[in-house]
Amino acid sequence: SSEVTQDPAVSVALGQTVRITCQGDSLRSYYASWYQQKPGQAPVLVIYGETNRPSGIPDRFSGSSSGSTASLTITGAQAEDEADYYCTSRDSSGYHLVFGGGTKLTVL
């Protein structure tokens, strides 16, 4: 079982804002990273170090954290943002990586 948990599915109207959350006790000690995955493709890093965007990732993607919850926010969701989103963090030992179960984002 995952040490970080996500809601299985979220939907957002085109152009609106959506927040995807990730919960786990380890997030009080270790930052979250976020990945976007589209069908048949490898995951793509969209947020690292909790709040940072790699180059090439649109600025509508942002990350934040509070307590045991990390969040990925998409401000002005586009059709191409429809994908699965996964959070990752270290586990409680600090030595291993864990992925959340993923959130399927539907853009309506």
Place this chain on the structure above:
Amino acid sequence: QVQLVQSGAEVKKPGASVKVSCEAFGYTFTSYQMHWVRQAPGQGPEWMGTINPSGGSTRYAQKFQGRVTMTRDRSTRTVYMELSSLRSEDTAVYYCARTASFGGFGDLDYWGQGTLVTVSP
């Protein structure tokens, strides 16, 4: 540019072993930690472990301890992941992925194309 090129698809029988390779191009091989992540059909990614290509030290997820071995060959800039005692539940796409130059342990910026391993009698 950075590229991770993995070996081709494999079909194995239950109880067998599989060894997947990942050849790195476009950066200093020994400077970046490499991870292995697998994804079963319809499931999310699952972290298997990591290897330091410089010294060869490894760290494995508890679930795979005793069944997985990660190695590297510095001369060919290649990391390997071998999984033994295969069962049907090991059917998945296996990815290698590099820790980002700008990030920390779990920030994986480049991924291989994936290797489908099918375990079937």
